[in-house]
Amino acid sequence: MYIWRMKLEEGRSKFIQAWGSLGSSWGISKSMAQIHALLLSHPDGLSTDEIMEEVQLSRGNVNTNVRELINWRLVRKETVLGERKEFFIALHDVHSIAQNIMEERKRRELEPVRRLLNELKAAKLEGNKEEIEHFQTLISDLSDFVSQMENLTNLMTKINSNNYMKKLIKAIS
Known part of the structure; x- marks a missing residue:
């Protein structure tokens, strides 16, 4: 070598x-x-x-x-x-660095998008019925995806704060 x-x-x-x-x-x-x-x-x-x-x-x-x-x-x-x-x-702890980055990105990126999507889902839209249905489906799908991303971020935060889980993941990988 x-x-x-x-x-x-x-x-x-x-x-x-x-x-x-x-x-x-x-x-x-x-x-x-x-x-x-x-x-x-x-x-x-x-x-x-x-x-x-x-x-x-x-x-x-x-x-x-x-x-x-x-x-x-x-x-x-x-x-x-x-x-x-x-x-x-x-901060030198890699798990804490990752957790802080995830939490900050969630706050800066996911939460504003989630608020906008919720506002759009609640809006009474006017216009072409077919286009409205397409737009509402898009907004609903995006909202579900953003919720899943938030759940994943929350799960990763819980894992990063649990020493047993950190050791388990390291052993698996």
Whole structure:
């Protein structure tokens, strides 16, 4: 078996780039995902200046994205006695990261769609009867699908908070 040697900085850089691309596929900005990857790859916190230097982003961009990562509960802010700087530390538990991402996406994406679909289902539509029936069937099917996605998200949240289930899934896979 060939062992590939690589410096930590190179590995970290590859991880940051890949996580950034993945994040933009999930609907978050590349910058936010890169900052998250950088903080994930460090066991201790980094200051705004250190983040700026590592990912080559402006202070405003870093501040905006770090605030958003805090809102997603993926990063926390910490102060160190005797330091004027704030440090930002990523949540490192993979199950908690996945759970927080699922909950935030549910809140931001599924819940607004569910509310809209419920509003459309309750509306008294006027127009061509055939088109109304088609539209109502579509809305009903989408509503059922969104409900199933919410149920799946809720189930995954319950599984992620149950250590026995986490071990069971890991053993199965």
